[in-house]
Amino acid sequence: MVTLMVARQVSVGRVGAVVGRNVGALRSGASYWLVLVSGFFEPLLYLLSIGVGVGALVGRIPLGDGRVVSYAVFVAPAMLAASAMNGALAETTFNFFFKMKYAKTFEAILATPVRPIEVALGELTWAMVRSSFYTAAFLLVMAVMGLAEPWWALAALPATMLVGVAFGAAGMAVSTFLRGWQDFDLMTAAQFSLFLFSGTFAPVGGYPPVLAAVVQVTPLYHAVELVRGLALGRVEWALAGHALYLVVLAGLGLWVASRRIQRVLCS
Amino acid sequence: MFGLVAEHQPLIHARGLVKRFGEFTAVDGIDLDVEPGEAFGFLGPNGAGKSSTMRMISCVSMPSAGELRILGMDPVREGPAIRARLGVCPQLDNLDPDLTVRENLTTYARYFGLSRAQARERAEEMLDFAQLRDKASSKVEPLSGGMKRRLTIARAMVNEPDLVLLDEPTTGLDPQARHLLWERLFRLKQRGVTLVLTTHYMDEAEQLCDRLVVMDGGRIVAEGSPRSLIESYASPEVVELRFGSEPLEGFVERLSGVGDRVDVLPDRILLYAKDGDDAVSEVHRRGLAPSSVLVRRASLEDVFLHLTGRTLVD
Numbered sequence: 001m002v003t004l005m006v007a008r009q010v011s012v013g014r015v016g017a018v019v020g021r022n023v024g025a026l027r028s029g030a031s032y033w034l035v036l037v038s039g040f041f042e043p044l045l046y047l048l049s050i051g052v053g054v055g056a057l058v059g060r061i062p063l064g065d066g067r068v069v070s071y072a073v074f075v076a077p078a079m080l081a082a083s084a085m086n087g088a089l090a091e092t093t094f095n096f097f098f099k100m101k102y103a104k105t106f107e108a109i110l111a112t113p114v115r116p117i118e119v120a121l122g123e124l125t126w127a128m129v130r131s132s133f134y135t136a137a138f139l140l141v142m143a144v145m146g147l148a149e150p151w152w153a154l155a156a157l158p159a160t161m162l163v164g165v166a167f168g169a170a171g172m173a174v175s176t177f178l179r180g181w182q183d184f185d186l187m188t189a190a191q192f193s194l195f196l197f198s199g200t201f202a203p204v205g206g207y208p209p210v211l212a213a214v215v216q217v218t219p220l221y222h223a224v225e226l227v228r229g230l231a232l233g234r235v236e237w238a239l240a241g242h243a244l245y246l247v248v249l250a251g252l253g254l255w256v257a258s259r260r261i262q263r264v265l266c267s
Numbered sequence: 268m269f270g271l272v273a274e275h276q277p278l279i280h281a282r283g284l285v286k287r288f289g290e291f292t293a294v295d296g297i298d299l300d301v302e303p304g305e306a307f308g309f310l311g312p313n314g315a316g317k318s319s320t321m322r323m324i325s326c327v328s329m330p331s332a333g334e335l336r337i338l339g340m341d342p343v344r345e346g347p348a349i350r351a352r353l354g355v356c357p358q359l360d361n362l363d364p365d366l367t368v369r370e371n372l373t374t375y376a377r378y379f380g381l382s383r384a385q386a387r388e389r390a391e392e393m394l395d396f397a398q399l400r401d402k403a404s405s406k407v408e409p410l411s412g413g414m415k416r417r418l419t420i421a422r423a424m425v426n427e428p429d430l431v432l433l434d435e436p437t438t439g440l441d442p443q444a445r446h447l448l449w450e451r452l453f454r455l456k457q458r459g460v461t462l463v464l465t466t467h468y469m470d471e472a473e474q475l476c477d478r479l480v481v482m483d484g485g486r487i488v489a490e491g492s493p494r495s496l497i498e499s500y501a502s503p504e505v506v507e508l509r510f511g512s513e514p515l516e517g518f519v520e521r522l523s524g525v526g527d528r529v530d531v532l533p534d535r536i537l538l539y540a541k542d543g544d545d546a547v548s549e550v551h552r553r554g555l556a557p558s559s560v561l562v563r564r565a566s567l568e569d570v571f572l573h574l575t576g577r578t579l580v581d
């Protein structure tokens with residue numbers, strides 16, 4: 001119902017124009033490329049240092065379905081999910097906030113036929129594109145290093161796109177509430193906690209029960225479980241649950257973000 | 268160009284239009300009708316509510332109360348359809364700092380649904396319009412203030428709007444650029460484009476506007492053509508008297524009855540009279556010795572100061 005109402009308002013062309021603006025900005029900004037490249041290397045460095053380095057000390061991890069895999073194989077899909085998250089968040093937090101609050105980019109756009117929801121969708125689409133560049137490259141590395149079967153790696157790609165959309169939308173919604181750059185410290189801290197405690201470096205089953213319960217309501221946990229399940233070829237019903245969680249998060253984030261854009265900029 | 272509806276209705280129609288920000292009322296119940304092809308101006312001191320009104324007309328800010336129709340449509344339900352036919356130049360430039368001058372134009376055109384080819388073509392025309400061709404590949408940030416302003420105005424024209432809204436378009440422009448812009452706006456008007464603008468420059472209002480309103484404190488305090496406003500709110504001639512550094516209030520009583528009206532400004536006294544020279548003679552006859560005397564024709568500035576000035580004695 002809500003989707004239908006939203007769909008009726010949305011013009012693909014106008015969303016495309018918002019995406020096109022970001023493509024233009026990318027083309028004419030050299031520093032942007034630097035940020036883009038560094039975003040890819042972070043999870044890769046974690047994979048090499050912890051997955052491979054620490055993994056040599058940790059030994060092998062039981063997956064729960066009878067299979068036992070090397071620690072690097074266990075960690076790699078989590079780093080993949082994290083890189084999808086980082087890619088999308090970098091776009092919908094720092095860049096989005098700057099455009100909304102300081103550059104007045106959206107204010108200018110909203111004087112044209114483009115609607116708040118179309119601004120939000122355009123920004124989100126672009127965030128997903130950026131995050132997909134990271135994850136596609138990362139999946140290639142995983143396949144080359146023998147950390148995932150090539151076909152399962154391919155199957156994980158759409159899942160990472162969903163992860164990008166969900167985190168991108170949530171990040172965008174949060175960004176509309178931020179007052180200034182000092183609030184970003186909080187956001188970075190939250191993002192890093194998720195990165196450490198979402199079943200990324202150890203199975204959640206091994207966490208203390210309270211922590212495990214908390215972790216299971218946070219988004220990166222569901223992202224990691226979904227991506228890991230697909231990358232390791234372990235398809236089960238639980239994956240649908242994780243995917244649903246991410247879909248709901250994406251829808252909610254998008255809705256809040258477009259409402260806030262309207263409120264703040266069309267006062 | 269104009270739809271059927273617009274031929275029978277004013278392009279802008281407002282009744283009892285109100286804009287509140289929390290407790291504060293920025294626009295306090297104004298009535299407006301702007302006809303197709305007209306050039307319409309808002310005058311008023313800082314904080315009068317001009318920009319708040321312009322933002323409602325440009326369908327980015329929603330009225331708090333009252334009735335508003337733009338191009339015969341309802342801004343709340345048909346915002347995108349209305350905005351597609353508007354060209355908006357906001358008071359403060361909001362150009363895209365990540366893009367070049369040319370990309371600012373092409374990108375903006377794309378928001379209006381122009382194809383890539385159309386957008387490029389329009390951008391080239393607008394580069395000439397704004398005389399920014401040699402800056403086309405530059406980013407926006409290193410441009411001078413006046414160049415940015417010209418780009419913002421050009422950007423507002425990129426969709427060939429029927430109604431152009433300009434909030435202080437020439438603030439920050441050098442005299443040459445101002446005259447150039449006036450000439451461009453005049454040509455747009457001749458092509459049937461409707462112009463609505465705000466300004467603090469009385470000469471600009473006199474040059475460009477067929478009809479004006481003066482706003483103060485969120486209300487419209489006067490309305491009419493520049494000429495009719497001068498006729499109804501000022502006398503044909505004005506005498507400006509300066510008295511060095513002496514406090515001016517002391518002279519008011521001694522000047523009463525000279526001319527039709529006396530206005531005290533912070534630095535000078537204005538005498539409104541049918542004949543300025545007669546008034547000057549009368550001033551001297553009363554034994555006053557102003558440090559400087561100037562007789563001139565009444566202008567819109569006098570109307571403005573009279574309507575919105577702080578010290579006002581009849």
Ligand SMILES: Nc1ncnc2c1ncn2[C@@H]1O[C@H](COP(=O)(O)OP(=O)(O)OP(=O)(O)O)[C@@H](O)[C@H]1O
Pocket residue numbers: 267288291292293311312313314315316317318319320358
């Ligand atoms: N978003 C807002 N929130 C709160 N108050 C606002 C907002 N926008 C404008 N105001 C207030 O409304 C009043 C009218 O502002 P507006 O910008 O419409 O004046 P203006 O006539 O354009 O003045 P200027 O000549 O200085 O541009 C001012 O007192 C201003 O402080």
Ligand SMILES: [Mg+2]
Pocket residue numbers: 317318319358434
């Ligand atoms: Mg203003």
